[in-house]
Amino acid sequence: MNHLFARFSLLALFGATFTFSACSNDDNDNEVKPAEALKTETASNLAPTPSTAPTTGQPSTPRHYAFYSFATKSAVAYTDSATTKWDLAVRGTDILINGGSSGPGQGGAIVKEGLFSEVTTAPTTDYKVDAPGALAITKGSGKGWYNYNTTTHVVTPIAGRVLLIRTATGKYAKVEIVSYYKDAPATPTGTEPSGYYTFRYVYQPDGSTNLK
């Protein structure tokens, strides 16, 4: 029953998008099939500009973060940073959620160990929110989402870390960051432009905790 309900609300919201087209393939047995899997989206090269200092080529701290909305699957202008239009913001190795000290939304985050595909339900409690000096997605090598190699100076997103996100509007999503370098090179050398986030995510627009 739950599944059916979820599906109907999905249809209602996104009747014309992917959910519908997925449905149309198997409308013969839509009474018994569980809800269609949500689509895994990939966002590439989310980065604030400029992310490198023009003189030295070294990464330098850009003035603004780069903002992203799961609902619109697109970047949001930094001028909208004080709104609930964005869910996630990145600059350097820092990741903000739209809540607490970072924004006016209901955002929160949990860094969970596991496989992206194995996380099928979002928890409803224990979300951390950003505070000054203590981000919900903890800063530092090995503490949050990445490891920094002191020999090669390469920042690698830790495999098996899923960011469970409560969005600005209180909906749920799961995110896996897969690259920190421009165009997600297979084997980064540390000299590529950095701070370019490539991440996979599943966003549940209906407000339920289902992330399957």
Place this chain on the structure above:
Amino acid sequence: MQRFLTPTSLFVLVLAPTVSWAQLQTAPADTSTRHLRLREVVVTATRTEKALTEVPIPVTVIGKQQIKTMGALRLSDVLGEQTGLNLVADHGRGIQMQGLNPEYTLILVDGEPLIGRTAGTLELSRVAVGNIERVEVVKGPASAIWGSEALAGVVNIITQKPQPGTRSEVRLRYGTNRTADVGGTFNYKQHRLGLTVFGNRYSSAGYTLQPASGQATVPPFASYTGQSRLSYQLDDKTTLSISGRYFIENQSSELPISSEGGQTARVRLQGRQQDFSLNPTLTRCFSDKLFGTLRFYHAGYRTQENYTYTANGAPYDASYFHQTFTRPEAQLDWRLHPKHTLTAGAGYLLESVEATRYDQRHQMRSAYGYLQDDWTPLPGLNLVAGVRYDGHSQYQGQLSPKLSGRYQVRPWLAVRASAGRGFRAPDFRQLYLNFSNPAVGYSVFGTHQVQEKVAQLIAQGQIALDPATGQPLINVALLTQASSLTAESSRAYNAGFQLDPTSKLRLTANFFHNDLRDLIETAAVAQKTNGQSVYSYRNVSRAYTQGVETDARYLLGQHLTLSAGYQYLVAKDRTVLAQLKAGSIYRRDPQTLETVRLTAANYGGLYNRSRHTANVKLFYENQAAGWTGSVRGVYRGRYGFQDRNGNLILDAANEYVPGYWLLNVAAAKTFRQRYTLQAGLDNALNYTDPAYLSTVPGRLYYASVAIALGQK
């Protein structure tokens, strides 16, 4: 089979093992050795003289003649070609034994430790081999007689003792990279007085594997070694011997330093390191059953590094490190019964350190005693049981027992097994370091003072506060662990056999397992306001190494010996194994960016360990015709270098360094028993790997001449 020593032979023993051992031949001939090898005597396994073929633990002996035939100059050249020993580079070239890092192998010169390790590694090229009688390598923990650091094993360098007569030798060698080695030995012995003197100068222009870096891989250096031993027979039962050593190396290089703002300045580094030691020893033979030794050893190690800007000579940085080691020790060997020999010893150790990164001069004191029973219950069966206790001023006392046995099952088959505990004391750095990185801003404190230093930082407002509680961000549990730092230890098991199927062939094998506990790691104990951490040390990890080492030796002809060695090694971190079992380590496919969970099968083990290492050697020795020669191939299989995919463990193909062969050849001809010419080529295949192998330059050609003076 017992061979306790007669008073006369004991004296000779102390002064001249090569002679003494011939006298010991009165013991029944050991048929197992047959024609393969002379009955060699070793001292490192039990701290008493014992025939190599009878020791119950694995021992490798590399003799003077073999060292000469190899054309070796430094200890690193000698050890790097032995089965089960790998040369590894970490702040110097050290030896990896049974898969354990260089800091776990004790390096002795005539039974007294060489000091001066950098990040745990004792640079083996500090030891010249021109005056070495033999090198003994004991594998498996020997803390039951040797104490701290003898966790993987012991390397004991036995220098030449005065031999009757007067003679000397001078040697000169020159080779690739303007590497020059000049030196000589002098020997005198008559009546009661004996003297040996060794002097050596070793220099090189160094080499550069990565010219683009603007920095030499090995900068030019020159080193001098002086070593001498004086022995005097006070009466027919007592002998005094005094040996001393001095080593100095100067090195200078230039390196680019990038400052803030991306500017690069060139800086000149002048480095100097010195070590010295003085070692008077008194031995007395009280009766044919009781033999006593009194030893005093004082050693020092000093380094000095001065950095100045090349452009104007202004100082950039300077640092120094001074260490001393002082130890009196007494030992009694007592033949209690025809089947029992007891060895008992006790000593006191005072160590001090003073350095740029330590806030004051620190001293550590330790007292210890050891007891060993060498028991032969049946002909062919030998059991050695030993125990040692080390009490220490800075960490908890260590009790190290060991039991080993050997049984001659058949004339052509002997088996041996041992079990024991080894330990390694926390070093100065782990106890006393006081270092804050000026550029990055983190701090590292030794465990001895970390509580006090963190309290100081809190008072200065340098520790970040928890936004929720307003309390300083300190990990109290880690801080407590750091303050109670103890020694790293192992339990080790060795078992093996020696097979002599024919008079020309010998096969040996040894299986080993080292179970390591309380390995010391750094831990972040507090967070600073600048976002960096305060680090200290704690005992945390558990690991194991295990494998098998095999050797085969075959006499191809009267003068030709073919040998081959192989080691199979597995070394793993138990914490990682537990995480893999729990399914909490992952890997992302670099192409598809898909994440998968890893299993134990994906884990390559500890970094810098080769699963397979091997060597094949051919030695030709024809003393009558004056010809010697050798061809030696040494293989090191692929090994993990560093993590690349962010999961911190060794699991991906690109985290390995490829395996390689080093092929070395040398040949020598002696004319009129006085003049020896030698020519050689190291790394004949010209293998290099600039990114990962800083210690392997390309081909090295050399030629040398040696002239023997005095009576032969």
